[in-house]
Amino acid sequence: MTTVGVIPERRVAESAVGATLDKVWAEEPGLIGWITTVNHKRIGRRYLVTAAFFFMLAGIEALVMRTQLGVPNNTLVSPELYDQLFSLHGTAMIFFFATPMNAGFGNFFLPLMIGTRDMAFPRMNAISYLLFLFSGLFMFSSLPFGLAPDGGWFAYVPLTNNHFLPGLNLDFYTLGLLFLAVSSTVGSINFIVTAFKMRAPGMTLNRVPVYVWSVVTQSMMLIFALPPLDVANAMLFLDRRFGTNFFEVKHGGDAILWQHLFWIFGHPDVYIIVLPAMGIISTVIPTMSRRPITAYPLVVLATVATGIISFGVWVHHMFAVGLSQVSESFFAAGTLTIAIPAGVQMFAWLVTMWKGRIVVTTSLLYSVGFIVAFVIGGVTGVMFAVVPFDQQVTDSYFVVAHFHYVLFGGAVLPMLAGLFYWWPKMTGRMTSHKGGIISFILVFTGMNVLFFPMHFLGMMGMPRRLWTYQSGLGWDTPNLISTVGAFITAAGFLWTLFVFAQSLLSGPRAPDDPWGANTLEWATGSPPKPYNFPVIPTVYSLNPLWDGKTLASMEDHRHDEERTMTKTHQALRTSELDTRLEKVMVMPEETPVPFITAALLTAFFVCMLLSAYHAAEVSFGLCMAAVGWWLWRRPGIDEAEEEGPA
Amino acid sequence: MTTLDTRTERALHRTPVAAPERPVGHTTGWWGMVLFICTEAMTFAAFLASYFYLRFDHGGPWPPAADKPPHLFFPSIGTGVIVASCVTMSMAVHAAPKGRRVLQWVTLLVTMLGGCVYVAFECIDYTQEMPSTLATKDAYGSLFYIISGLHLVHVVLGLFMLIGLIVSTWLGRIGAKRPEPVAIVSLYWYFLAVLAVCIYGTVYISPYLS
Secondary structure: OOOOOOOHHHHHHHHHHHHHHHHHOOOOOHHHHHHHOOOHHHHHHHHHHHHHHHHHHHHHHHHHHHHHHHOOOOOOOOHHHHHHHHHHHHHHHHHHHHHHHHHHHHHHHHHHHOOOOOOOOHHHHHHHHHHHHHHHHHHHOOHHHOOOOOOOOOOOOOOOOOOOOOOOHHHHHHHHHHHHHHHHHHHHHHHHHHHHHOOOOOOOHHHOOHHHHHHHHHHHHHHHHHHHHHHHHHHHHHHHHHOOOOOOHHHOOOHHHHHHHHHHHHHHHHHHHHHHHHHHHHHHHHHHHOOOOOOHHHHHHHHHHHHHHHHHOHHHHOOOOOOOHHHHHHHHHHHHHOHHHHHHHHHHHHHHHHHOOOOOOHHHHHHHHHHHHHHHHHHHHHHHOOHHHHHHHOOEHHHHHHHHHHHHHHHHHHHHHHHHHHHHHHHOEOOOHHHHHHHHHHHHHHHHHHHHHHHHHHHOOOEOOOOOOOOOOOOHHHHHHHHHHHHHHHHHHHHHHHHHHHHHHHOOEOOOOOOOOOOHHHHOOOOOOOOOOOOOOOOOOOOOOOOOHHHHHHHHOOOOHHHHOOOOOEEEEEOOOOOOEEEEEEOOOOOOHHHHHHHHHHHHHHHHHOOOHHHHHHHHHHHHHHHHHHHHOOOOHHHHHHHOOO | OOHHHOOOHHHHOOOOOOOOOOOOOOOHHHHHHHHHHHHHHHHHHHHHHHHHHHHHHHOOOOOOOOOOOOOOHHHHHHHHHHHHHHHHHHHHHHHHHHOOHHHHHHHHHHHHHHHHHHHHHHHHHHHHHOOOOOOOOOHHHHHHHHHHHHHHHHHHHHHHHHHHHHHHHHHOOOOOOOOHHHHHHHHHHHHHHHHHHHHHHHHHHHHHOO
């Protein structure tokens, strides 16, 4: 193993207990290890790789669409295929890339940042990844059969009921999203409990990193926002398959109900994607400005406020529906209000950079790129809050430009910042500085060339979801420019992939703390050992690596069994607010039960899709039996608890 | 005299004082259940909101002219029984840490029987509603069966949790040494009872209020 740049305090701590912990936390190698692992870092890496893979698939779809739109009267793809491409592109980018990518970062770094050894529910962590993987494959498997969802990513009824879109396309959509929701819900609960109960002693609420706050806020939002989506999807599935009448206007149903339920989820979802990404920015900027973040309490308040207010803005997606003016005004005001917390964070980052000494790294460049792109997307967002303006440009390319600035600028750029920032920690290798800068230039230029002309296209009346168009409408040149931008962006991603591959193969070894960062994850090895911290430190400030005392506490406590926990898989449980030590918890060890349960649930959804309802009942029953077994037998825990009196 | 006010070596390395009071925090399992209940509550909130949305959107008489209002006899008793079963559930929660295993076992069993009565009475009620109200007939029927049916499924889930507790108590896996599982399942059971009242008020009582 590498010995480059080990933090001295960690070296001392490792020499005291490292050898014992290595044995206790040793992992099964090979395929069995792959299936049974509950290591949050391996699961986090898998999340990132799988989400990046789905990003690539959805990105290729986008490239095909842009090629189709590059010139007028193009017939590269058929209209039917085009419908499927844009629907699956949106669905995949939102559900199978953006949210899981954040979950990947959260899985890897949340436990490290709060100074613990694992997530609160390691087996649930394993299943939440497996369900994400299986549901993603479930969803994407529809495309080769020509059965991909084709009702847009928000699948409005009545278009999506079985009179107008018969076939399995929309069943893939409803079942796929219900399937994924299980994974997201389980994952969110896990994040919240981990952040509440497992912070290192001393990490009181005012010392919790902004990133952790943002992941907790996001998880809380998921817990409350996903159910309406699940309810809507369940109703649509029942309507399509079993003839219920939730959305059948003829029989007392209502089509607008779908829109309400969908957007009660849909708008918080924008912040579900963007908040953790902003958390990454709040992590990168202080490190690269060599000073603590400005106005920490305000940034935290703004994060939480965004999460709450985002539940009161959903109707701005429905301004063209013809609701009452009172509700339109209320939600317009709500939408304008949410610009305030976003602005607070924005200024906090600017002031942090202004008052600091900036180190230009790839991650900083991507963070600055994020600020620029997110301000552009935010300004058009405020424009949409104005009802008359919204009614003019709704469902036009102006909307497409807006939400791509928000989601590409507000989520993809921070994720790239996070990847470049944390890459040394995840892989133990440094990336090329020049390569990173070229990656930023290509991606940032590409995205602006790609999305900026769409503002003009929208103003000129080009509707979204258009398959092709005639020449002479003034749309030819902006569309061509946009398509060129798509290829520049794609080249940027290929180059980025190359930079990462080159780093993996021949990059220089990374020290423990290559950036001189302030948060606890950098006090572990690069990459971290399975047990993360040989000695759980006491946290003395918001910037534990800069206060001089936190690292020293790793050395001081190296003979304290409560902090080293060398007997079995163990972790500290501390109180929610002031992190007083409550108990040393025994954590579960490797187990195949999550894999079995996930496989059975997959069988259930596949059977539902194929209308094999009896088989579905059987697989669901077996799945529940597996859950029962899971709860009954807890590897590592029962044995340990039987040893001594509780 | 002045050195006492500076941050001396001793102050830096002072060991933490043992907490004089009992830690007030909850276990990870408790939090997991609370958050699970939150997301479940939101699910039912979305369904109940949809119920009233469609009802007021419909405008005319509710239930619509083609349907009869629901029968009240069995669901009323069932709801009463599941609410009353919270008392025995609470007794089990208090018996567990004291190590009163027999009391814990009996109260859990009675709670489970209460849940079974609820499920049985709901099923009997469905047979009474079936002739006039159908899920495929109109939105009223869809709402009636899907909402109350989803709750029924959750009660069955709660029953399985109780069976787990009862077997565990029998085997001595939970009790004075490990009382948390009883408290955690009790949260879910109370939630089911509250939900039963909300659903009773919505799908059974509200059609009579116009």
